[in-house]
Amino acid sequence: MARGECSYKRTTLVVCSVNIVVALYVLHSLYASVYNYSFADTHTIFKYNANQISKMEESNRIRKAAEPTELIRLISQLKEKFASEERVEELPHGLTKKLIHEILDRFRSLDAAANGTEQRGRIRSGLDWLLEGWIGHGIWKSLYVGFGGRYRERRALSVAKASDADFDFLLYAIESWRKQRLKEAKKLIRGKMLNTTILPEEAGAVLRALGSGWSEMSEEIGLWIPVPIINKEHDDKPEGEQESDEEVLPGRKLPPECNAELHSDYDGAAVRWGLTHHKDSAYECCMSCLDQARRAKPGDKKCNIWVYCPSETGCYSPDIYEHKNGECWLKYSETPRLNFKDKYPESYRDAHPNAPVVVPWVSGVVAM
Numbered sequence: 373m374a375r376g377e378c379s380y381k382r383t384t385l386v387v388c389s390v391n392i393v394v395a396l397y398v399l400h401s402l403y404a405s406v407y408n409y410s411f412a413d414t415h416t417i418f419k420y421n422a423n424q425i426s427k428m429e430e431s432n433r434i435r436k437a438a439e440p441t442e443l444i445r446l447i448s449q450l451k452e453k454f455a456s457e458e459r460v461e462e463l464p465h466g467l468t469k470k471l472i473h474e475i476l477d478r479f480r481s482l483d484a485a486a487n488g489t490e491q492r493g494r495i496r497s498g499l500d501w502l503l504e505g506w507i508g509h510g511i512w513k514s515l516y517v518g519f520g521g522r523y524r525e526r527r528a529l530s531v532a533k534a535s536d537a538d539f540d541f542l543l544y545a546i547e548s549w550r551k552q553r554l555k556e557a558k559k560l561i562r563g564k565m566l567n568t569t570i571l572p573e574e575a576g577a578v579l580r581a582l583g584s585g586w587s588e589m590s591e592e593i594g595l596w597i598p599v600p601i602i603n604k605e606h607d608d609k610p611e612g613e614q615e616s617d618e619e620v621l622p623g624r625k626l627p628p629e630c631n632a633e634l635h636s637d638y639d640g641a642a643v644r645w646g647l648t649h650h651k652d653s654a655y656e657c658c659m660s661c662l663d664q665a666r667r668a669k670p671g672d673k674k675c676n677i678w679v680y681c682p683s684e685t686g687c688y689s690p691d692i693y694e695h696k697n698g699e700c701w702l703k704y705s706e707t708p709r710l711n712f713k714d715k716y717p718e719s720y721r722d723a724h725p726n727a728p729v730v731v732p733w734v735s736g737v738v739a740m
Contacts, residue, residue: 639703
């Protein structure tokens, strides 16, 4: 019995060993085949014959010949031109300082030539506004010489903003100075000799700074000039038609036979209850009244009063019902009588606290 067990264990061990050897051999074979395939794939060299090489060279020549070389050259030139136009050359510090001094000198001359207290105050108020912006920049504190030393060595200003008139006067003075300097710079560039503070070698820089680069120049020196905004009211009324303050009802225009009255409520016996009779507009409500009157049988009440609720939030009535937008009441009365017109009386509103000020209904009396 022990001998049989030993034989069984030995057989099992042999079988397992053989399986392990076979598995290792299979794994080795798979790894070797994958490695050889990838190695061979990475070292594959494609060789082209002379005919294929000549075709590729011909293809390259055709592609290069088809390129829009002239267009590419023009685009490159335009890009360089636009880049040079957009590039704003920074003024030398000395020239910038001189231009600021000229603006201050212009205001001093205006102040000296002013012949009235009001005009002089306007100039000073404009200069206050200008210097307040420059002081905020911090780099021009050495320039505050002002009128009679009024701004000398000042570190901050707490002045009120200039009024519209002061502001317009300030802009006019600065703009006139700028145009004058532009004319002088253009003449200097043409070679003309002038009695001006601008040097011939500075003319080009001044022309660029006060011309196309004026917005950058004004920002650099702390001079902020807002662009004026002009609001134009769009008027699409036909020519000759006068302005009308009359309230317009939604929907089609009511014909004269409807005799529509805004903010009115007529009394009468109900021919058609508005709680279950809704229309999209006052026009449709009036047409409904006219149709009912035409179709009424002998002896029936014919509609001669229509009452419509145009308000989106509903219309007030002292009864227990909630009257919503679009209600169309068809009524009849031998002698139509107004319940309310335009506004509810104070006495009525005292008795009915929920009543609005203005009558929300629109109604009309049609001819029988």
